[in-house]
Amino acid sequence: MKKLFLLMIISAFLFSCGNNENKTKKEQTNQVTQEIVKLNVDTFLTKASEYVGKEIELTGTVNHVCKHGAKRLKLMGTDPEELIKVESGDKIEKFDVSLEGNEVCVKGIVKELIIDEEYIAQLESKMKNDDSKEHADDHHEDLSKIKEMRAKIKASGTDHISIYYITDCNEYKVVE
Amino acid sequence: MKLRKLNIILHRDLGYFFTGMIIIYSLSGIALNHLNEWNPDLIITKQEVKVKLPENSASINKQDVEKILADIGEKDNYKKYYFPKKNTLKIFLKVSHGSGSVNIDLKTGNGYIEKLARRPIFNEMNFLHRNNARKLWTWYSDIFALSLIILAISGLFILKGKKGIKGRGAWLTIAGILIPLIMLLLYY
Structure with a gap:
């Protein structure tokens, strides 16, 4: 009798946990079915600040897939010098390098990176201490962009600039 | 069954079963260890x-x-x-x-x-080593890792006498533990 009573309590506990999980999943599903904004790179460059923290679909041409690990790629629009970084999420372990040159549509969360003098100083310090060639191509790019960042901050009239990128990309499709 | 006999059987059978995995992880480990020198993928x-x-x-x-x-x-x-x-x-x-x-x-x-x-072969081995597959592979590679621990511990007790864990085995085991500790002290 005691064992039966204990079993009933455990079952009741598990049942209530299951129900709570189902309720949470239903709430999440409701959130996901809200319409996801679709943008191209050119529009994103002008409106990214409105979507920070939100999931969007972004279409652009893949300019570059990171050669080390392939967890990042860069999308370009009509201006090849304005690139949007896309980081893969848990479901996409890495991007296929053959995507370079393809037009793709990625789905992910918009993030904002605030670049101020403190950030630039940390970046410089990190590059001085890191002699690894693992991301030599990225390091070279960072070095050439530091000067550009400082110039942009000065031109903005504020003490920082914002760079917007996509993270947690767990879905993408090749458009062309 | 005696404990010693069970230990030998376990060490032997796990060793046979995971030979392929040990080679995959070792080769890709060497490849991934030299990222400064080459692109392993x-x-x-x-x-x-x-x-x-x-x-x-x-x-x-x-x-x-x-x-x-x-x-x-x-x-x-x-x-x-x-x-x-x-x-x-x-x-x-x-x-x-x-x-x-x-x-x-x-x-x-x-x-x-x-x-x-x-890069043929290495691209596939690195895919497994990095757990890019996820899902079932996560569990299987965790089981492999635990089996390596069992292989290591069971190996300590295979031999008896002065060539076993009570003899030179003890010194070699201690040396094998000291080297990574010294490396940590030097580089960490």
């Missing part, structure tokens, strides 16, 4: 080229690009082109299981073809 080739530029290089179109590709032996590999900077033409190539591009200086006609292809 991709073979990157770069070939310099000189192309004959169209008469009006300021208004290059798709036909001009395709002609450039034909001249450098990439006739059927056109994917897309654009101008990353003034006086620079970049053409994306279709490459089987990889990617490629041609970068041309529109003033001189000098340029290079860069191609990336998957």
Whole structure:
């Protein structure tokens, strides 16, 4: 009798946990079915600040897939010098390098990176201490962009600039 | 069954079963350990080229690009082109299981073809080692890791006497633990 009573309590506990999980999943599903904004790179460059923290679909041409690990790629629009970084999420372990040159549509969360003098100083310090060639191509790019960042901050009239990128990309499709 | 006999059987059978996994993880481990020296996943080739530029290089179109590709032996590999900077033409190539591009200086006609292809065998082994597969592989590789611990501990008790854990085995085991500790002290 005691064992039966204990079993009933455990079952009741598990049942209530299951129900709570189902309720949470239903709430999440409701959130996901809200319409996801679709943008191209050119529009994103002008409106990214409105979507920070939100999931969007972004279409652009893949300019570059990171050669080390392939967890990042860069999308370009009509201006090849304005690139949007896309980081893969848990479901996409890495991007296929053959995507370079393809037009793709990625789905992910918009993030904002605030670049101020403190950030630039940390970046410089990190590059001085890191002699690894693992991301030599990225390091070279960072070095050439530091000067550009400082110039942009000065031109903005504020003490920082914002760079917007996509993270947690767990879905993408090749458009062309 | 005696404990010693069970230990030997366990060590033997786990050793046989995981031989393949040990080789995969060891080879990819060496590959991934030398990221400074090479790219373990991709073979990157770069070939310099000189192309004959169209008469009006300021208004290059798709036909001009395709002609450039034909001249450098990439006739059927056109994917897309654009101008990353003034006086620079970049053409994306279709490459089987990889990617490629041609970068041309529109003033001189000098340029290079860069191609990336998957490094056979290592690309697949690294995929497993990094747990890019996830899902069931996460569990299987965790089981493998636990089995390696069992292999290590069971191996300590295979031999008896002065060549076993009570003799030279003890010294070798201690040395094997001390080396990583010293490395941590030196480099961490």
